[in-house]
Amino acid sequence: MRLAEVLVKPILTEKANAQQDKLRRYAFKVARKANKLEIKKAIEEFYGVTVTDVNTSVVPGKNKTRYTKAGFVKGQKPAYKKALVTVAEGETIDLYGTL
Template identity: 45%
Template sequence: MDYTQILLRPVISEKATFVKEEDGQVIFYVHDKANKIEIRKAVEDAFKVKVTGVNVVRRKPMPRTKFGKVTGKVPGFKKAYVTLAEGDKIELFEGV
């Protein structure tokens, strides 16, 4: 897979900003079939940085209920917490 297919979009939220400032990690939504090695190579190729670690979190799909009845399904996703080397940063996240 190409890195444009592996990295779907960055996570920009309060928690993601806090993790970036405290631990030097950036968070991406990634393809469901991507593994840690592919995610590491995709981030290094896309942003020209050195990655020291990758942690993956998966949330399974859940039923959507309204007034006790199942009305649909909330889709699941896969997130990757990418730890960058000391001194490296991704310009996409600066100023957010």
């Protein structure tokens, strides 16, 4: 798998931002077929940091229902793979593009 296909996008939530400040841990949505070694290599190459740990989990899709004029519409959000990447002491990843 090419490194450009491994990372889909960073996850920017309150919980992820709190982990960035306290634990130097960053959350990314990654390709379902990507393994920990590919994720580590992609992060190190794209952001220029040293990765010390990678944890992955597959987030299951959620069932969604909403009421419309035509009645109830049922669907499902897709499942995705999430990677929690811990960087070395003193290093950060600039996800917002500020210098």
